[in-house]
Amino acid sequence: MSKRPKKSSAEQPTSGLPLGLNQIPLLKILSAQDRQQVLSEMTETRYGKGQYIFREGDPTEYFHIVKEGSVKCVKSSLDGKECTLKVLMPGDLFCCDASAFDGASHPGTAQPMGDVSVLRMKKEAYFKMLRRNPDAAMEVIRYLGSRLNEAQEKAKVLALDSADQRLASLLASLAERSGVREPSGIRLTVRLTRQDMANMVGVTTETAIRIMARFKKDRLVTGTAARLVIRDLPRLKLLAST
Amino acid sequence: MSKRPKKSSAEQPTSGLPLGLNQIPLLKILSAQDRQQVLSEMTETRYGKGQYIFREGDPTEYFHIVKEGSVKCVKSSLDGKECTLKVLMPGDLFCCDASAFDGASHPGTAQPMGDVSVLRMKKEAYFKMLRRNPDAAMEVIRYLGSRLNEAQEKAKVLALDSADQRLASLLASLAERSGVREPSGIRLTVRLTRQDMANMVGVTTETAIRIMARFKKDRLVTGTAARLVIRDLPRLKLLAST
DNA sequence: AATAAAACATGACAATTGTCATGTTTTTGA
DNA sequence: TCAAAAACATGACAATTGTCATGTTTTATT
Numbered sequence: 364m365s366k367r368p369k370k371s372s373a374e375q376p377t378s379g380l381p382l383g384l385n386q387i388p389l390l391k392i393l394s395a396q397d398r399q400q401v402l403s404e405m406t407e408t409r410y411g412k413g414q415y416i417f418r419e420g421d422p423t424e425y426f427h428i429v430k431e432g433s434v435k436c437v438k439s440s441l442d443g444k445e446c447t448l449k450v451l452m453p454g455d456l457f458c459c460d461a462s463a464f465d466g467a468s469h470p471g472t473a474q475p476m477g478d479v480s481v482l483r484m485k486k487e488a489y490f491k492m493l494r495r496n497p498d499a500a501m502e503v504i505r506y507l508g509s510r511l512n513e514a515q516e517k518a519k520v521l522a523l524d525s526a527d528q529r530l531a532s533l534l535a536s537l538a539e540r541s542g543v544r545e546p547s548g549i550r551l552t553v554r555l556t557r558q559d560m561a562n563m564v565g566v567t568t569e570t571a572i573r574i575m576a577r578f579k580k581d582r583l584v585t586g587t588a589a590r591l592v593i594r595d596l597p598r599l600k601l602l603a604s605t
Numbered sequence: 606m607s608k609r610p611k612k613s614s615a616e617q618p619t620s621g622l623p624l625g626l627n628q629i630p631l632l633k634i635l636s637a638q639d640r641q642q643v644l645s646e647m648t649e650t651r652y653g654k655g656q657y658i659f660r661e662g663d664p665t666e667y668f669h670i671v672k673e674g675s676v677k678c679v680k681s682s683l684d685g686k687e688c689t690l691k692v693l694m695p696g697d698l699f700c701c702d703a704s705a706f707d708g709a710s711h712p713g714t715a716q717p718m719g720d721v722s723v724l725r726m727k728k729e730a731y732f733k734m735l736r737r738n739p740d741a742a743m744e745v746i747r748y749l750g751s752r753l754n755e756a757q758e759k760a761k762v763l764a765l766d767s768a769d770q771r772l773a774s775l776l777a778s779l780a781e782r783s784g785v786r787e788p789s790g791i792r793l794t795v796r797l798t799r800q801d802m803a804n805m806v807g808v809t810t811e812t813a814i815r816i817m818a819r820f821k822k823d824r825l826v827t828g829t830a831a832r833l834v835i836r837d838l839p840r841l842k843l844l845a846s847t
Numbered sequence: 848a849a850t851a852a853a854a855c856a857t858g859a860c861a862a863t864t865g866t867c868a869t870g871t872t873t874t875t876g877a
Numbered sequence: 878t879c880a881a882a883a884a885c886a887t888g889a890c891a892a893t894t895g896t897c898a899t900g901t902t903t904t905a906t907t
Contacts, residue, residue: 811894
């Protein structure tokens with residue numbers, strides 16, 4: 364029990380890199396030299412609760428990578444309703460897309476969920492880097508493609524599934540993307556209120572609360588925001604697709 | 606009335622190209638030489654009603670470009686419900702995305718809407734082309750980015766808007782993307798049944814019919830599938846965002 | 848031109864989800 | 878640690894949309 368993993372600097376011979384940076388897919392595929400160059404052009408920024416990384420309508424000036432924590436991408440309608448389109452996790456890229464071309468502005472708001480750290484780089488430098496580096500360009504194409512598939516899958520779920528199924532899908536996918544095993548089940552590492560869930564699946568907060576109460580009664584999940592545990596992932600996935 | 610536009614071959618000095626090919630953005634940015642090479646690796650195929658270009662689950666082997674006509678991208682759920690995620694038009698790319706990497710399979714079905722013609726190319730050749738040609742890679746990144754934004758906008762609409770608004774959004778965007786001016790309004794060049802509309806906005810056919818009946822009564826639209834005319838685009842757009 | 852097959856249409860009713868009101872519990876921050 | 882603010886919870890009722898049944902009109906096919 365008292366055995367702790369050591370500080371792993373010994374196993375990281377590519378020292379100059381701040382810890383974790385060489386786990387980011389896009390950086391990993393660069394040559395050591397290119398990576399240095401890119402890192403020298405990137406700055407790290409921390410954000411906390413209540414702040415914005417950028418807001419819908421702001422001009423797009425930077426390309427971003429999530430280094431630590433989670434970031435939510437939100438759009439809102441004129442009458443104040445909001446929806447959360449995506450939770451970005453470490454390694455995820457954002458503003459690697461079209462709004463960065465031509466002088467467009469951000470199509471949505473990027474908001475930290477708790478404390479986060481992001482790397483960013485002027486979009487011009489980002490484009491130059493991609494042109495110099497076919498491997499990086501291919502990686503961005505692969506990444507954007509997978510984001511597109513994911514977004515379309517989400518649209519499908521919103522178009523065809525019931526509120527129950529949508530919420531079950533959400534919990535299942537979060538469990539797989541950001542869950543840690545625990546004796547009682549899979550705990551989500553992202554803090555997620557009922558309100559957050561509601562925004563992610565396009566229902567009202569009340570509906571999300573009622574459905575979660577039902578899931579809890581059926582022993583599929585336990586706990587609330589700070590400590591949300593998936594108790595029966597297989598059954599949740601079944602429910603999502605039934 | 607009897608005056609017709611001439612066959613425009615005279616205005617197309619880049620002759621060797623089949624008509625229209627040099628209007629496709631991705632091909633346009635290539636050097637004449639690269640374009641020849643790419644075209645030599647592409648084959649053109651025609652499809653008609655009732656056929657499939659590929660189906661959900663088929664292995665992804667080719668990269669595609671729509672040359673003529675419209676193609677719909679469809680996903681279906683286990684219980685037989687379908688949703689149409691996107692209508693591709695000439696110049697649109699498909700399978701330029703993640704499913705082409707690693708041996709993945711198509712996440713959805715591609716179905717012609719009427720007669721279409723598509724160009725296709727082995728995905729290996731496509732990747733090689735992108736690696737050789739940074740301009741092409743950048744164009745694909747730009748394109749995928751805009752597709753991602755569009756898909757997320759669609760998800761937002763599905764999550765937050767009423768059935769009326771979703772339908773109004775659909776008609777407005779189609780009018781802008783594929784409409785031709787006519788004395789009575791903007792006629793859609795894609796043939797679109799009420800059922801098609803229903804699948805595109807995530808409602809039942811009956812609901813789509815009822816809403817369209819209302820739109821017709823309010824003089825926003827006229828006609829059905831074969832000849833669908835938008836009579837009041839501004840008001841339709843207003844309705845979409847109210 | 849005749850016939851079959853889609854597409855369009857409408858009503859009655861049911862189910863799902865939203866709205867509003869109100870109250871309790873938990874979390875956060877001074 | 879205490880107060881304020883979020884988050885969670887629940888009931889009653891309303892609105893939206895789906896379901897099913899049935900019939901007409903339009904479009905496609907031989």
